[in-house]
Amino acid sequence: MRIIETRKAPNPxxxxxxxxxxxxxxxxxGIDLMAGDLKxxxxxxxxxxxxxxxxxxxxxxxIAETVAICRYFEELHPEPALFGRGAAGRANVEMWNRRxxxxxxxxxxxxxxxxxxxxxxLESPQVAAWGEANKPxxxxxxxxxxxxxxxHHYIAGEEYSIADITALVAIDFMxxxxxxxxxxxxxxxxxxxxxxxxxxxxx
Amino acid sequence: MRIIETRKAPNPxxxxxxxxxxxxxxxxxGIDLMAGDLKxxxxxxxxxxxxxxxxxxxxxxxIAETVAICRYFEELHPEPALFGRGAAGRANVEMWNRRxxxxxxxxxxxxxxxxxxxxxxLESPQVAAWGEANKPxxxxxxxxxxxxxxxHHYIAGEEYSIADITALVAIDFMxxxxxxxxxxxxxxxxxxxxxxxxxxxxx
Numbered sequence: 001m002r003i004i005e006t007r008k009a010p011n012p013x014x015x016x017x018x019x020x021x022x023x024x025x026x027x028x029x030g031i032d033l034m035a036g037d038l039k040x041x042x043x044x045x046x047x048x049x050x051x052x053x054x055x056x057x058x059x060x061x062x063i064a065e066t067v068a069i070c071r072y073f074e075e076l077h078p079e080p081a082l083f084g085r086g087a088a089g090r091a092n093v094e095m096w097n098r099r100x101x102x103x104x105x106x107x108x109x110x111x112x113x114x115x116x117x118x119x120x121x122l123e124s125p126q127v128a129a130w131g132e133a134n135k136p137x138x139x140x141x142x143x144x145x146x147x148x149x150x151x152h153h154y155i156a157g158e159e160y161s162i163a164d165i166t167a168l169v170a171i172d173f174m175x176x177x178x179x180x181x182x183x184x185x186x187x188x189x190x191x192x193x194x195x196x197x198x199x200x201x202x203x
Numbered sequence: 204m205r206i207i208e209t210r211k212a213p214n215p216x217x218x219x220x221x222x223x224x225x226x227x228x229x230x231x232x233g234i235d236l237m238a239g240d241l242k243x244x245x246x247x248x249x250x251x252x253x254x255x256x257x258x259x260x261x262x263x264x265x266i267a268e269t270v271a272i273c274r275y276f277e278e279l280h281p282e283p284a285l286f287g288r289g290a291a292g293r294a295n296v297e298m299w300n301r302r303x304x305x306x307x308x309x310x311x312x313x314x315x316x317x318x319x320x321x322x323x324x325l326e327s328p329q330v331a332a333w334g335e336a337n338k339p340x341x342x343x344x345x346x347x348x349x350x351x352x353x354x355h356h357y358i359a360g361e362e363y364s365i366a367d368i369t370a371l372v373a374i375d376f377m378x379x380x381x382x383x384x385x386x387x388x389x390x391x392x393x394x395x396x397x398x399x400x401x402x403x404x405x406x
Contacts, residue, residue, distance in 0.1 A: 048347055049302055061291060068297035075290035087278035088264060094271035099252055130333040144251055 016203035103141035149187035219406035306344035352390035
């Protein structure tokens with residue numbers, strides 16, 4: 001098995017943090033998305049969506065999509081559980097992971113891709129007004145997370161989960177997107193300091 | 204248990220089709236998103252994201268997000284398996300469901316919400332250029348699915364799965380979004396005729 005990724009992109013970081021939390025070591029193969037490596041015929045045959053990360057199994061099967069890769073490793077190595085415990089617990093983690101993906105991660109990504117001239121080759125056409133429209137969405141979601149983190153230690157409750165990984169990566173991705181977040185979000189700041197201090201955050 | 208939904212919205216339809224395939228009967232409670240029911244304090248307390256569907260468990264727990272609800276029922280009623288079988292099989296279904304969600308469902312939704320004046324109260328600001336930018340994304344993804352459906356009976360392989368439900372609902376949602384899809388997509392048409400013929404499609 002090996003994982004094809006791009007070191008600086010946010011989705012591959014989600015997978016690296018997840019694997020580090022699980023204590024799983026994997027070989028990584030880097031490709032350069034700024035050099036057009038996602039659009040080669042070779043990579044397109046592996047992932048027609050032209051995105052990283054991709055997990056390649058030993059039989060040649062390619063598994064793309066960050067959460068599909070993480071869920072595969074959750075099944076192979078159930079502990080520590082990062083997708084929750086029990087049917088209702090797992091549904092709760094899935095709910096929060098998706099809320100963070102759609103409300104925060106996707107919104108930050110839209111700001112970054114539609115307002116950064118260097119992204120023009122990956123996001124065509126860039127729609128600056130759509131980038132701008134996502135800025136208040138990001139701040140609305142941070143406000144919701146701040147309320148949640150006033151009541152719970154982690155985003156989906158009292159246990160660290162994939163929802164925390166998604167939120168950490170999304171919030172750290174705000175820096176290259178030129179978005180500020182600390183002011184007025186003391187509970188998010190408390191949580192961010194803590195999850196950033198876990199060894200996995202450096203993965 | 205009961206499900207709060209809006210009959211005409213696409214995500215609640217995904218849950219209804221899923222439950223019908225499983226043979227599960229559930230009470231549904233309808234709310235009117237065009238009348239502002241999603242933004243009331245009562246509904247916001249149930250789902251702060253102000254979206255349907257929401258599953259309410261008997262202990263009062265609210266589970267939002269379509270796929271979280273479906274996965275909860277998959278755990279309670281594993282057969283027929285709609286999330287795949289085995290670790291690699293389940294990762295494959297998750298991958299395809301997410302590809303369809305992001306590449307097709309989200310793109311159709313952006314066309315609908317940003318170009319339909321009636322959606323102005325739910326999508327603010329509407330960015331018409333972003334709606335237009337999603338039209339070629341929809342057609343690119345249909346082209347990919349047409350190649351996939353030339354090789355496989357269903358989207359994630361030879362078994363019907365949640366990825367087929369997501370794609371069916373997304374394609375049927377193209378009609379109110381004023382998007383055409385049949386021309387040049389003979390394999391998608393073959394698949395659409397078949398999955399539309401299942402009793403669940405009327406749910």
